[in-house]
Amino acid sequence: MTRYKAPRGTSDLVFPDSEKMERLIETACALMRERGYRRIDTPILEDTELFARSIGEETDIVTKEMYNFEDRGGESLTMRPEGTAPVVRAYLERGLASRGLPVKVYYVGPMFRRERPQAGRFRQFTQIGGEAIGSEDPFLDAEIISFSDALFARLGLERYRLLVNSVGCRECRPAYVDRLRSFLEAMKGGLCEQCVRRTDTNPLRVFDCKNERCRATLKGAPTIGEHLCPRCREHFDALLGHLDTMGMTFEVDERMVRGLDYYTNTAFEFQFEGLGAQNTVCGGGRYDGLTEELGGPPTPGVGYSMGLERLLMALEAEGLDPFVPERLQVFLAAAPGVQREPVLDLLGRLRAEGISADTDFMGRGLKAQMKQADRLGARVVVMIGEEELASGEVTLRDLDASEQWRVPAKGLVERIRQIL
Template sequence: MLTTRPRGTSDILPGEVEKWQYLEQVIRRLCREYGYSEIRTPIFEHTELFERGVGETTDIVQKEMYTFRDRGGRSITLRPEGTAAVVRAYLENKLYAGPQPVKLYYTGPMFRYDRPQAGRYRQFHQLGVEVLGSHDPALDAEVVAMAMDLYARLGLKDLELHINSVGCPRCRPVLREKLQDFFRARLDRLCPHCRDRLERNPLRILDCKEERCREAGRGAPTSLDHLCPGCGDHFQAVLKHLDNLGVAYTVDCSLVRGLDYYTHTAFEIIARGIGAQNSIGGGGRYNGLVEECGGPDVPGIGFALGLERILLTMEQQGVVFPRPPKLDVFLATADEAARDRALVLVQKLRREGLAADRDYLGRSLKAQMKYAGKLEVGLVAILGSDELAHGVVSLRDMATGNQEEVPLDRLAEEIKQRCSEVKL
């Protein structure tokens, strides 16, 4: 139907969009203070980027991507996540030739064909943070602390930070072999996708959403038990830095992120009480991704936070959002002569930096005043033939009902003065 939006999408309407604007404002300030620059990548990319970057055995690539052929026959995919696209931009624009590390952030829509539920949509929005060019474990801790700092600034409480190390190409083969032995004895309990993953990437079985696979994975070998010395030292250093920063965490040896590119540190932030899908963000290291995408051996780390889930958690925890800004003044007109002048006057007020509007439905003066009340406007400037003849406007304070005449050439100055007094 033409009047029904596609399943898994949402309209963000006036009254709600102001919450998004507030969240985005806090995000931009946070990123500036942490030294990040914004990057904007295309909504769609070549499918191969996600197949190679995210991983062919992941649920995202196998089940969830929106992929199509364009008119040139090229396979194109709406971005299901942002990191691979940032790495592609890093390489294509030779950002590796500049000062390192490169600290980038982005916000915007992502697309996954998933089962819609509370806080989970097929078109959803993320804040992503990526740092390329440093392997320092202090950076891991700073990135984790940055995510928790955002939640604190937004007033969220009772969040759980889960952290793990998923190893590196040196220690993964041992874990891979152990997992294969473990799951071969449970092959009949796995879903078809996980049976296929057993030989190619058994670690992905631990990330399967099927309940039978989760049950079959209980007691499986963990990455923490098979870390090489380098990965073990790195993880302990990350935990030490988190301790120094006062960031509380839980070491979760069962934590596996849903993308193949993760190495070393992996983390997830949990908010209880928002539904079955209670993760509101996470991330980790991806030291091999730049090289996998055809670039040099450049380490990276980042996170992605779901904006819908953040807003859902804020609402469920009773966080009070700032009141959205209203019009500074509404211009009401008493007759036809004043209506013609009103358009010019409203535009002058806007050029003075004031938020101003007027009636466009030909309402009576009484109806205009009632409409201004519904808009919760603090000041109404009333203009009629008598006011025009004397070069004045009647300015009414809607809260007190007090009304006085103000010269037209001083109207903007008077409104600004009264608005500043209200803010004080």
Template sequence: MLTTRPRGTADILPGQVEKWQYIEEVAARVCREYGYREIRTPIFEHTELFVRGVGESTDIVEKEMYTFQDRGQRSITLRPEGTASVVRAYLENKLYAGPLPVKTYYIGPMFRYDRPQAGRYRQFHQFGIEVFGARQPAMDAEVMALAMDFYGRLGLDDLELHINSLGCPACRNVVRERLQQFFRPVLGELCPNCQGRYERNPLRILDCKSNRCTELALEAPTTADCLCPRCREHFEQVQQYMRDLDIPYVLDKRLVRGLDYYTHTAFEIMAPGIGAQSSVGGGGRYDGLVEACGGPPTPGIGFALGLERILLALEKRGKLPVVQAGPEVFLVAVGDRAYRESFSLLARLRAAGIAADMDYQGRSPKAQMKYAGKLGVRYAVIMGEEELQRGSVVLRDMAAGSQRDIPVGEVIGALK
């Protein structure tokens, strides 16, 4: 129907969008302070980028991507996540030729064909960061610290940071073999998805939400059990840096991220009380992704945080500030000459940086005042024939109900 939005999407209306702007402003501010610069990539990319970058065995590539043929018969996909696009931009624009590390952030819509639920949509929005060219464990700690700092500035101070290490490719081969040995006797009891993952990527079985698969995986080997000495040392240093920063975390040996490109440090941030899916974001290191996309071996790390989930967490906790959504001042004109003078005054107020508006419906003075009340303005500036003769206006404080006459030339100064 022409008057119904597609399932899994949402209209962000006036009065709501200001809440989004508040979160986006906090994100941009914290990124600037940490030395991250904004990057904007296309909403759609060549499908092969996500197949190679995200991983063929992931749920995203197998079941959730919005993919179509364009008029040139090229396979195009609406971006389901931001990292692969930023990697492509890093390579195509030769950002590696500049100073390293390259530290970027983005805010924008992503698309996945998934079952809509509280805080999860088919078009959703993410705030993410990506860093290229830094292998040190301190960078892992900085990325997690930035995420927790961002949440702290929003007033979300009751979140849980879960961390784990997925190891290097050699560690992954070890855990792959051990997991296949472990699940082989019960392969027939796994859900159909996990039976397919058994050969392609058995580590993803640990991330399955099926009750039976979760039960069968309780005693399964974890990546933490299979780390090589070098990976173990890296992860221990990451944890030491987190302790140095006094950032609490939960060591979660069963944590597995849903994308194939993760290596070494992986983390997820949980917000208790917002529904069955309590994650509000996560990320980790992906040292092999740039190479997989055709670039040179380059360490990388980042995160993506879901804005819808953050809004839900803020609303549940009563942490969203009251934001002035409309004008602060409304001009009430009585008579044609006063209307013209008010229209000129309106332009001067706006030029002075004062958010102001006036009536465009031909309302009566009483109806104009009523409309100003509905807008929630702080002040009404009233002008009629008597005020024109005196060269003044009536400045009314809408909250206090008081008013006073002031010269027209002093209106801007009085409001400021």
């Protein structure tokens, strides 16, 4: 037993959970490619200022949760807490607009936030996300939203709901923020200390608060829907129409905002039953002013991100296990005294033919090797002894049918394919 442990808020993902995660990523990435999205990978480390400017200097992520450090050259770096800002930075830096608009990309990888560890909340977590940059068409918003719905359907998930809202734009949001701030100042007695501070710095963030007293107070708060400009209202109505046409069930929640300041117009979340307070598995929205914040030309964009650990928890909560582990096809069992060369040669031949194969590396006896093959779930065992080697044959056992044969070693691959 070692005294070393994974850092608080992180964990090792071991099989079979690691294999489920792998299959989940493969399924999600394949679904993104079906929609014309291309893979992008950005560094885990980014300039700290990138997130301060994009996410918002007063957000909880920037003020409390980012892992920042100064390297030996005096540069302030941050382990990425989210994926959109790095993708938009890469879009601008790499001139991806020259490849044709909209630029549709997806990413998958670890994110880092120093949050209080609890069920469904980790300091290192895996996200898949998609970004579509270059078009303000609300149909693109609907496509982004529909990806998650399609993935959940493919996985067999049912107990979730889609919440959508419009958070307005730079023109119409300020009037709403002023009215909301006035309401909050009048109701400070019903707010927690953090929400009192947010009243001055970023009033919209009060809707993220989980405090029951704050939630009760906010039931009387004004809603942004009353303040949307005609352009934002038209965009939102068009989105709702597209979601209807696509057969998606949704709820309009005018108090739903996302925890990042760059969102404009569309905001959405997928929430699941059975996950407690951390029930949001996927969320996203439109960020039409983000490229300008990062020094680029005005460019609309929309995207989503999904926490894969929470998605695995949602599958477990619904009793679903759609990822059947791939079965080992062949186990090579060599009798004691048999040289390794013929075993390794046969192992290489099978693997070269695309047949999954393994053998013993612990010096076990033949009986123990058979037990090992059974533990590994092998379909076929190939037994190699001195007698078989001398005759140019091997013994082939089908563990499912409980049958075995002596077959020529040269025709082994073909015979195994017949069984499989």
